[in-house]
Amino acid sequence: MLKALKLEPEKCTGCLQCEMACSFENTGAFNPAKSRIKVFTFHDEGRFAPYTCTQCDEAWCMHACPVEAIVLNMATGSKDVLSDVCVGCKVCTIACPFGTVNYEADSGKVVKCDLCGGDPWCAKACPTGAITYVAADDTGMERMRAWAQQAPREAGAHANPPKAKEVQVFNVPQQGGL
Amino acid sequence: MRHVIIGAGPAGVVAAETLRKLDPDSNVTMLSHEPEPPYSRMAIPYYLVEQVGEQGTWLRKGDGYFENNGITVRTGVKAEGLDTQAKQVKLAGGDTVPYDKLLIATGSHPIVPPLPGVDREGVHTCWTLEDSRHIIERAKEGSRVVLIGAGFIGCIILESLVMRKTRLTVIEQQNRMVPRMMDDRAGGLIKKWCQDKGVTVHTSTTVESIDEGGDGHPLAVRMDNGESAQADLVIVCVGVKANTAFLEGSGVKADQGILVDRHLQTSVEDVYAAGDVAQGLDFNTGEYTVQAIQPTAADHGRLAANNMAGYPLKHQGSVNMNVLDTLGLISTSFGMWMGVDGGDSAELYDGDRFRYINLQFKDDVLVGGSSLGMTDHVGVMRGLIQSKVRLGKWKERLKNDPTRIMEAYIACTQAIGHNARVLSA
Missing domain, CATH: 3.30.70.20 (Alpha-Beta Plaits)
Structure with a gap:
């Protein structure tokens, strides 16, 4: 599993x-x-x-990579950077909307979590x-x-944000967090 | 079903793969006018410094990848016309390729300004692998190189030219470097950074002509400031233009790029367009523009293929964004980095340390941003823009310290502890 x-x-x-x-x-x-x-x-x-990185299904980083240097690890579901293929163009670092692919100047490559x-x-x-x-x-x-609870919504909508009901609440920030 | 894709860049390749998955019984054919296997122009700067070989630029690297996946790639064939009545692509040499659904992903080509002397030997654009081979040949250690244009492409190959130990002069018509990606201050910092590293940079300067050189250098670039720079190689990077010329008379309408609807279908049924050649929906402005960036090309390719395969998918608009490494100084820009009417902004500028970040808001939603000298978590700007997350009190916090953008995102989208009580109850 x-x-x-x-x-x-x-x-x-x-x-x-x-x-x-x-x-x-x-x-x-x-x-x-x-x-x-x-x-x-x-x-x-x-x-x-x-x-x-949440190893998201959308895998924005993987799809944005121009040289096929980010690949799906079939065993773990992680999206792994192949260091020897990565050219260091950094397109994945702006494509990842979670900000979890970072460029490392020392190596000239990008790094991200691969679940070890x-x-x-x-x-x-x-x-x-x-x-x-x-x-x-x-x-x-x-x-x-x-x-x-946190679905994208236009500014101005939800003046009274909907409150969670019935379900056990996990990860429900108020509007604007904290 | 015969799916034909003209162009073998990222948009074409992603579309071909998506069609293969969604429409397994169809024929998928990609036509490329370049002789090489599908490759990425994004990798060219690294090819120029021989960090990767040609194979390192290929979009897909597995042996026989396209063949094994049932995608026919025809290289070295140029589309010269399109007959949308007979539904066929006309190739140079007279051949035709019939289609049921067509994707135009022909990309763009570099603009060559009508300068006197621009056709001299040793003057090149930098767009294809072929161009790169010419550049590698001439950009030898100690040689003099003049780069005309300090836009995105000029700046991205600037580093390669310095790493090749050439003596480099950059000439930009506008008042700063990367004017379409950076504001005055950030563009100014990039200029200073390059100058500190020994590159001669002229901004607000126009090239008047490329003349015959002297002192053993075959070329001389004459500028409107009265100066002249000798050169062994001149590289022209003044922008790109969509490859739409072959569509004349086809009925497919084009403006800056091919006009498409939200399904990426053109004005002609069963003809779609994707990538640099398509004038697609911009997420922020709601207008249709040519973004000419890699992530948008990949988005377009996937979306167009869904629609071609009979799975209607509407384009929600792509966020315009860029990342650039200029001699180790990394800059990014996202969405409406230049701000919006009635908007609000947060800015932090540390010129001595070459650091800069600028965030643009509309109400309490991030609509754009740009950064310089930051490499960690920059993608989160895209995330906040595209998800339209309301920042609430974090907007004020960001105005005090825009570098806390990642914290703002986490606080606004994840639980930071205020539900601990609920969980432990």
Whole structure:
């Protein structure tokens, strides 16, 4: 069964062990700047949010690549960058609407999460369960609910945003977040 | 069903693959007037510095990929006309190719301005692999190169020319570099960056003629500021124009590009257009324009193929965007980066560190942005523009610090903890 990273910001303490683990696994050095998962800090609220590629079905990065350097990993569902094929044109970095494909000047290539080939170190390193690697179906329903609440809408619409009813609420930000 | 695609760039290739999937029993034929297998012009700058060989520019690399996928690729055939009554493409040499559904994905060609001397030996455009071979031959270490035009294409090959250790002069007619992608300040920073790296840059300068050179350099480029630059190679990059000439008399209407509806069908039934040649819907403006960018070409190709295969799909409009690496200084632009009437903006400028970010809002929705010296999470600008996510209080926060764009996106689309109570209940 396909698995996916489940990210639960409310469990994140901002310890950055995921970034340490990711960078070590992928570059051989503990260097959070090179981590493919990032913990974003919300100082005003005292909150943290880990975020990385969701391996989305649309695969904007993969379809925008002009040289077939991003490919679907059939085993894990991840979209992997083939470093030796990537020319470093960066089109994928602007095509990805989630901002999770980044250019790395040192190597002249782009990097993104590849789920460590099916054994993601960020999840193994996370001490609080904010990052888990679970059956994709388990993250799907909750994600759908979250997105249904956050569906694109014209500015001005929803002066009184619809409130979630009945369902158990996961990932439902208020309008404009926080 | 015979699907014929004229053109073998990204739009053509993505369309062919999509047709193959959606209409498995059909014939899919791609016609390319260039002799090489389908390749990407985006890879040319890397070919110029020999970072990749020719094969590295190919859009699809597997051995016999097209053949194995039942896509017929005919290279070296040029479409010269189109008979939409008889439903056939006329090729140079008199051959015809019949079609049931046709996709025109002929792309664009570089404009060559009518300058005196522009036809001299050693003056090239930079568009095809063939052009690149000429450039590689002449752009030797220590040679003098003059680049006419500092638009997107000029700037993207600028780095290759510097890496080839040429002595480079860039001449741009407008007051800044990449004028269609960067504003005055950001364009000014790119200019300064290039000058610091030893490139001679003339802006607000027009080339008057390309004359015979001296001192062992065969060419000399004369400018309206009275200066003249000697050259072994002159590269003309002043823009591109849609390849529509062969449509004359076909009934397929064109303006800047081929006019299409939201299904990417042209004014003639069963004839579609995609990519640089198509004047498609712009997500932000709602107008039909030629964007001439890779992601839009891929979008168009996929959409057109869906419609050709009988699965109607409406184009929601493509966000115009670009990314450019000028000697290591990376710039991006998205949507209405120049702002909108009645809109609002956030800007941060750090000229000493070559950093810049500009965000444009309409109400509390991001409608455009541009950046310089940023490589992390830049795509999120596209995401926020295209999903029209309302930023609420984050708009004010972004006005104070536009670099927090990724945080704004996450806070507005993901749960950052305010539901923790619900979950633990």
